[in-house]
Amino acid sequence: MKNKEQWLTASQIRNKTIVGLISLFAFCAVCFFGWRWLHNQPKDAGALKPLRTVLNANESIFSGMFSNNHLSKTFSKELAAPRVRVNGDVGVGKDFDTAQWKLQLIRNAGDTQYISLAEIKALPKTEIIFDFKCIEGWSQVTHWGGVRYSDFIKKYGLDTQSKLQFTGLHTPDNEYYVGIDNKSMMHPQTLLCYEMNGKPLPMNQGAPLRLIIPVKYGVKHLKRIGTIFFSSQRPPDYWYERGYDYYCGL
Amino acid sequence: MKKIVKKHPLAIRWFHWLNFPVLAVMIWSGMLIYWANDVYKLGWGDKTVLKFFPDSFNKALNIPFRLAEGMNLHFVFMWVFALNGLLYFLYLVFSGEWKLLAPGKKSWKEAWQVLLHDLRIRKEMPPKKKYNAAQRIAYTAVLIMGFLMLLTGLAIYKPAQLYWLCAMLGGYEWARAEHFIITILFVLFFVIHIIQVVLAGWNNFRGMVTGFEVVPGEKEPSAKDAATVNQSSDHHPNQAI
Numbered sequence: 001m002k003n004k005e006q007w008l009t010a011s012q013i014r015n016k017t018i019v020g021l022i023s024l025f026a027f028c029a030v031c032f033f034g035w036r037w038l039h040n041q042p043k044d045a046g047a048l049k050p051l052r053t054v055l056n057a058n059e060s061i062f063s064g065m066f067s068n069n070h071l072s073k074t075f076s077k078e079l080a081a082p083r084v085r086v087n088g089d090v091g092v093g094k095d096f097d098t099a100q101w102k103l104q105l106i107r108n109a110g111d112t113q114y115i116s117l118a119e120i121k122a123l124p125k126t127e128i129i130f131d132f133k134c135i136e137g138w139s140q141v142t143h144w145g146g147v148r149y150s151d152f153i154k155k156y157g158l159d160t161q162s163k164l165q166f167t168g169l170h171t172p173d174n175e176y177y178v179g180i181d182n183k184s185m186m187h188p189q190t191l192l193c194y195e196m197n198g199k200p201l202p203m204n205q206g207a208p209l210r211l212i213i214p215v216k217y218g219v220k221h222l223k224r225i226g227t228i229f230f231s232s233q234r235p236p237d238y239w240y241e242r243g244y245d246y247y248c249g250l
Numbered sequence: 251m252k253k254i255v256k257k258h259p260l261a262i263r264w265f266h267w268l269n270f271p272v273l274a275v276m277i278w279s280g281m282l283i284y285w286a287n288d289v290y291k292l293g294w295g296d297k298t299v300l301k302f303f304p305d306s307f308n309k310a311l312n313i314p315f316r317l318a319e320g321m322n323l324h325f326v327f328m329w330v331f332a333l334n335g336l337l338y339f340l341y342l343v344f345s346g347e348w349k350l351l352a353p354g355k356k357s358w359k360e361a362w363q364v365l366l367h368d369l370r371i372r373k374e375m376p377p378k379k380k381y382n383a384a385q386r387i388a389y390t391a392v393l394i395m396g397f398l399m400l401l402t403g404l405a406i407y408k409p410a411q412l413y414w415l416c417a418m419l420g421g422y423e424w425a426r427a428e429h430f431i432i433t434i435l436f437v438l439f440f441v442i443h444i445i446q447v448v449l450a451g452w453n454n455f456r457g458m459v460t461g462f463e464v465v466p467g468e469k470e471p472s473a474k475d476a477a478t479v480n481q482s483s484d485h486h487p488n489q490a491i
Binding site for chain 2: 004005006007008009010013016017019020021023024027031035046047048050051052054055058062065066067070071072073131133134135136137138139214215239242243244245249250
């Protein structure tokens with residue numbers, strides 16, 4: 001231990017101690033003013049700008065590990081909750097005539113196609129029982145049925161559009177809206193969903209057609225799809241505008 | 251003249267002090283997030299001994315309805331927490347400091363003796379180097395907890411991409427519970443740590459600020475001896491390890 005030892009006078013010890021304490025004090029000051037600086041920064045879509053910058057960087061880092069081979073865990077039917085939690089009704093107003101509904105598909109600017117539920121149901125049906133994850137932190141094993149989004153894209157000849165970076169979805173009343181990267185949309189577990197627990201989708205779960213996208217938090221599983229469009233820019237997103245992460249990828 | 255002994259290298263002091271604000275931000279933002287689904291409690295059946303957290307506690311700290319803010323802070327400062335922990339771990343390995351930290355064969359028995367000593371039941375402390383056996387176990391446990399914090403955190407952050415990690419930890423909801431439990435353990439560690447630091451006194455605290463501790467009760471050597479001691483310490487600062 002000898003060479004870790006030193007003999008110092010009392011004043012030398014005092015000086016070293018003062019230098020150390022001043023450094024610690026300076027460190028505390030940097031933390032304090034750094035925190036205050038952070039909270040004085042302007043906001044970008046409801047989030048402090050420096051935080052938003054890092055969230056966007058996180059997206060580029062973690063979307064790099066995204067793969068269609070990475071699947072959300074699936075469960076057997078018995079494990080699906082009979083009573084499915086309802087969490088939010090923005091854009092899913094009660095006076096809505098599902099019989100009159102048609103999906104408004106904006107293929108390109110000025111080229112809109114209207115698709116009926118029967119036409120969607122004519123496509124091959126896919127079911128999934130997975131652990132639905134809410135951004136609030138709860139999760140629930142639930143059972144959904146519908147058309148794989150990638151099947152829909154193929155059937156309607158939208159390969160070029162799906163190569164753009166984003167898809168935007170709106171409710172018929174435009175009250176709720178999400179933007180999602182097309183890599184996640186084309187994931188094999190993403191559904192245009194018209195059934196829950198083997199029965200037609202209930203009104204409060206977004207009848208007649210909603211999105212189920214297990215690689216995202218619940219906020220992106222838009223209920224009652226009115227419009228689908230494609231974009232190379234981030235489409236508007238309801239919760240993003242309220243300070244949440246845009247990507248929300250799981 | 252007083253004898254001092256080098257205790258904490260500069261790097262370790264930086265890792266240590268940086269952890270303080272970073273953990274504070276991580277725990278605070280974690281509480282903002284946890285509020286949105288605050289389902290954990292201590293108790294059995296219908297009996298609740300302690301709810302995490304009582305409404306009055308949330309209200310007093312102005313926690314409700316700040317989920318987005320909490321997530322944003324959490325997913326930014328996670329990088330600082332992870333990098334600081336990783337650098338600390340690498341430093342321990344490559345500097346050899348780990349030998350002073352990792353518990354050995356005798357540590358479990360000695361840690362018990364340290365506990366008895368700290369509780370004033372036993373008079374003598376077992377022999378120690380930089381850390382006593384209880385410290386070795388506690389500080390190593392904290393390092394492991396930090397690592398588990400990263401793993402459980404990643405599992406709930408990317409449960410689909412890291413499905414294997416999530417499955418390894420018992421699934422999404424278990425990983426979240428584990429993440430929470432480790433946080434509570436961190437807080438308990440912090441409380442005990444602060445108490446022990448206060449009890450250990452100024453000389454020990456100064457060790458983490460300046461890097462050295464004054465060795466009590468050592469007699470001043472002659473000027474010639476002091477010179478040789480100083481010289482050797484300049485040449486081989488790390489040889490004692």
